[in-house]
Amino acid sequence: xxxxxxxxxxxxxxxxxxxxQTVIQTENMGFDAxxxxxxxxxxxxxxxxxxxxxxxxxxPISEIxxxxxxxxxxxxxxALAELYYEPIKVLMEDNSKNLVKWTMx
Amino acid sequence: xxxxVTELPSYSVFGGGGDHLKTPTSYRExxxxxxxxxxxxxxxxxxxxxxxxxxxxxxRKAYEMKQEADNTRLWLQGAYIYDAISxxxxxxxxxxxxxxxxxxxLDKPYPLTDKENKSExxxxxxxxxxxxxxxxERMIAINSHFNxxxxx
Numbered sequence: 001x002x003x004x005x006x007x008x009x010x011x012x013x014x015x016x017x018x019x020x021q022t023v024i025q026t027e028n029m030g031f032d033a034x035x036x037x038x039x040x041x042x043x044x045x046x047x048x049x050x051x052x053x054x055x056x057x058x059x060p061i062s063e064i065x066x067x068x069x070x071x072x073x074x075x076x077x078x079a080l081a082e083l084y085y086e087p088i089k090v091l092m093e094d095n096s097k098n099l100v101k102w103t104m105x
Numbered sequence: 106x107x108x109x110v111t112e113l114p115s116y117s118v119f120g121g122g123g124d125h126l127k128t129p130t131s132y133r134e135x136x137x138x139x140x141x142x143x144x145x146x147x148x149x150x151x152x153x154x155x156x157x158x159x160x161x162x163x164x165r166k167a168y169e170m171k172q173e174a175d176n177t178r179l180w181l182q183g184a185y186i187y188d189a190i191s192x193x194x195x196x197x198x199x200x201x202x203x204x205x206x207x208x209x210x211l212d213k214p215y216p217l218t219d220k221e222n223k224s225e226x227x228x229x230x231x232x233x234x235x236x237x238x239x240x241x242e243r244m245i246a247i248n249s250h251f252n253x254x255x256x257x
Contacts, residue, residue: 002158020136021154027132054155087158088132091139 003086005051005079009067016051016080020087026050033084040077044068047080181215 005016018026031046048068052059136154139161143153146164153161192208195201216225 019155019158020132024133024136088135090159090161091135093162 002090003083005083007071009070014052014067015055016048016083017054018051018083018087019054022050022053023084023087025053026084031084033081036077036081044073044077044080047077047084051080051083181217184215185211 002017002019007014026046026049029046029050031043031050036043045065045068049061049064052064140150140153143161143164144150146168148160148164189210192210195205196207216222
């Protein structure tokens with residue numbers, strides 16, 4: 001099963017997840033993984049909006065931004081980034097079987 | 106051929122294809138490169154794009170299992186052919202005596218599952234018990250015959 005993030009906001013349960021389609025849509029929304037460090041706030045906002053596309057498509061952006069305002073942001077960006085990388089990670093895992101292994105000391 | 110064991114078509118997450126100067130591709134390109142492989146494995150485009158992203162691992166594992174099953178089936182087919190030829194040897198050898206007959210072909214398939222194996226073992230066991238009982242009865246009969254002889 002793919003990784004998901006769940007929380008309840010204003011009495012409603014939300015599930016955040018990325019599919020391959022929503023990863024591309026998030027990219028199209030302007031998310032650039034290379035800019036996470038230099039533009040963390042913008043990255044968090046776009047990533048958070050993109051994470052709603054899989055299960056809560058059609059939710060107004062204003063509503064999503066309001067939820068983000070009320071959410072504990074400690075560790076939120078790395079967690080969302082992990083969700084975002086999941087669809088590519090599983091493909092790379094499948095591809096890494098025959099590759100040369102490396103170690104870091 | 107549908108049954109043929111084929112190698113899984115590979116794709117490169119980083120583009121590849123011998124073009125070593127090519128920069129890493131966008132996620133869209135990476136996914137689009139991988140899509141034909143997963144369609145080949147039986148995944149629908151909708152599952153690939155919108156389904157649980159971890160499904161790809163299950164499809165790959167299922168494909169490996171199918172390959173193993175196919176390989177076993179082909180091996181079994183070879184075993185049946187080998188068995189059939191072995192049974193013909195008495196009649197196909199050059200100096201076979203006139204009237205020699207081939208060993209009849211198996212009357213049923215090889216037992217493959219545990220259940221079939223157990224049932225086969227049970228039948229053999231029952232046959233052995235039956236043979237043992239028959240021998241014991243014969244021995245008793247013979248012994249009693251000798252005992253009677255001694256009495257005389």
